[in-house]
Amino acid sequence: MLVSRYSLRSALILCCAGLLAACGPADKQQVSVISGKTMGTYYRVSVLGASKSQEAELREKIESQLKEDDHQLSTYKDDSVLSRFNQYTGSEPQPISQGMADAITTSLRIGRLTDGAMDITVGPLVNLWGFGPTKQPVKMPTQEQIDAAKKLDGLQHLKVIEQSDGTYLQKDLPGLYVDLSTVGEGYATDHLARLVEGMGFSDYLVSVGGAVVSRGYNEKGRPWQVAIQKPTDKENAVQAIVDLQGMGISTSGSYRNYYELDGVRLSHIIDPKTGRPIQHKLVSATVIASTALEADGWDTGLMVLGEKKAMALAEQQHLAVYLIMKTPDGFQAYMTPQFKTYIRKADQG
Template sequence: MKYKKGLTLLSAGVMAAVLSLGVTGCNEKTQPQATDIVAEKTTQVTKLEGKTFGTFYYITVPGGYPGGKETLQKDAEFVFKKVSDAISTFDKNAEIARFNDFKSTEDFVISGYLANIIEEVSRQSLRVDQAMDPTVGPLVNLWGFGPSGDIKKSPTDELIAQTKSYVGLDKFELRRAGNTAYLRKADPRVALDLSTIGEGLAADELAALMDEKNIPSYMIAVAGAIRSKGGNADGKLWRVGVEDPLSQGAKVFQVVCPQGMAISTAGSYRNFFLDEDTNKFYSHVIDTKTGRPIDHRTVSVTVIDKSAMVTDALDTGLLVLGAQEAVQWGNKNSTPVYAIEIDDEGKQVATYSRAFEPYLKCVVNQNIATAAPPAQGSN
C-alpha cells in the first residue's frame, strides 16, 4: 500500500513515542477517566509493530490480545486497508483518489463511511477558521508533496493564485439521499486531501475494535497519533513523548500522560524540499489562505481530545495558525494544546493551554527510554 511517502500526511510530522515506565504522579482527581488503570502487573503482553501509510505503527496490549499476535496483525491490516481504501490519494482505486480524478461537476457516489469522515473533517476545519482545509489537495500537489511527485522549485505567484481559486470548503458539496451519499465539485479541478487525519482515523478504528473485544488496556501509536486505555504491563498510566523537533534522533522533548484520551502531534520539520534556485526550505504544511507552506517559527503542535481523528485535524490547523494563536484557541475552546516554537536565539520554547496542564502532572523524569523505536511521521 503506497501512501506518501504514504498518506502525504499533513499532520503528525513527529513521533509520539510510547514510554516504557508508568508513573504514580498523575493527578487522577483532576482527570477521573484515569481511574480505570490496571491494578496489577501482567506478564502476558502482545506487541505488534510495522509500517503503514508510509510510516510506522506500534501496538501494545498488556494482558494479551485474543488470538495472539497473528490475530492482532490481521485486525490491524484490516483497519489500515479500510482507511486506505477510503482516503488514500496514492492508491488510484481509493474513493478519494477516484473522486479527485473525476474531472466533472456531476454527482460522484461515495460510501457512507467516507461521507462521515468528510463531514467531521469539514466541521473541524470550520472550528479553526479553515486553517486545516480538506480541499488543500491541489496546493499539496503544486508544491510537490502529493501523488503527482516531488518538485525542486517553488511555483510562481500566478500559478499559486490560480490554484487557490479552486481551494476552499465552498468548492465542493456533500449531500445524502437515503443510504447513498454524493460529492460534487464546483470546479472539475477540485481535489480533496484527507491525509491529515489518516493516522488518527486508523488509531480510532483500532481502538474501537479493541473496545468491542472488551480489551481493558492497550496502546496504539500510528506515527504521531495515539490512542490508549488502561495502563501498561506494570499497571501504571501510559506515558507518551512529544519529539524534540531539533533532535536528529528519537529524543523526547516533553513527556505527557494522556490518561485514556487521544493525542497527536503535527510537525513542520520532517517533510520539506529545498528550492534549488533560492536555496530555501519549504515545509509540507500548506496554509490555504496564502497558498504557500508555513514559514513561521512554530515547529510542532500537540492536541488532546477523545478522538485521534479530531486531534489529527486540529493539530494541523493549529500548526498553520502558529503557537500563539494555537494556545489562545485552546484556552478559548477549553482544549488541551501544546506548542513548540523556535525563539530568536534558536532555542525551543513550549507554551500550552490551561486544559493541557493536567496531562503534564505525570512527569517525574524526562530522561526515559522508549519502549519501542519511536513512530516517525511520514512528513
C-alpha cells in the first residue's frame, strides 16, 4: 500500500517543455505551467493558451482544490475528514463527500478484484512499518505486532452508503483505520483535470505525484507524452514513452520510497496478507485507465501481487499495464496488448 503521506514517487516524467524534447513545429500558443507542493509530493499543471489573468485565476483555484483534497484525505492532519473517521470508534454511518465516496468505492472494487492485494484498510500495518504519520521503527516489528495490526484491517469491515440526504461511510470494526494514500494522487489529479476543463481549456497535462491526466495537444501541436522512468535512483532515466490519448496514467514502484533497517531494504508497499513490505522481483507497475484514480488503484494492487499474478490479472481484466521486473541480468519489461497501443512508435520493439 503506497504511503509516506501521499507517496513521494516520481516514476513518470512529463514530456513537456523543459523536460523531454517534443517533436513538431512550435505553435504560437504558449504553455502556462503552474506547479508546487501538495500532500507530501509535487503537482504540475500545464495548460495551452491561457492568458495571464486566466493563469492567475487557475493558480488560485488549483491551490484551493488541493487544500480541500488534503482536508478530505490526509492522515497527517487530525482534523481531516478521514482522520476524524479513523478516530471514531462507533458504528454509526459518518458523512463524507461524494468525491471521497468515489475514491473508496473504486478502492473497494479493485481490492476485491485483486483478492485483497489493494487494501485501503492496512493503515495500522503502514503505520507499524513507519510509512504513515508515525516515525520509522528503530527495530524490526515482531510477528506479534504484525498479527495485532492485521486484526484491525479488512475491506469487509468498510461500507459506503448512498442515501437521499447524502453519502456516508460506515465501519463495523472500532479500530479500523482507512488510508487513502494509495489513491490520493489519482484522486487529486482527476479533480485538477476537471477544474481545468471547467475553465474552458481542452489542451492540458496535469500531474500530482505519480498520477497524470492529459487532454489535447501541447505547444508543438503534438499529443502530450509521458515517459516511464527506469527503476533507478537517477532522475529522468527513461524506460518508455507513451501518448496518453486523453487517458489517465499512474505508476507505483518499490525502488523510490524505502529505508533500510537491520541491513534489510524495506519498501513502502505493504502486502496485506503477510503484513510485511513486498520482497518479490516486480519493481514497477504502470497502468493506463480512463481516470487517474482508477489507474492509481490498480498499480498498487498489481505491485503487491508480484509479477506472475499481476500479469495474469492484467490479462484477465484487459488492463493497459506495463511491468518492470528485476532479473539477474538487469531489468525486464512486460506489457499487455492494451498498453502497446499507447507506446510511442519510435520506442516500440
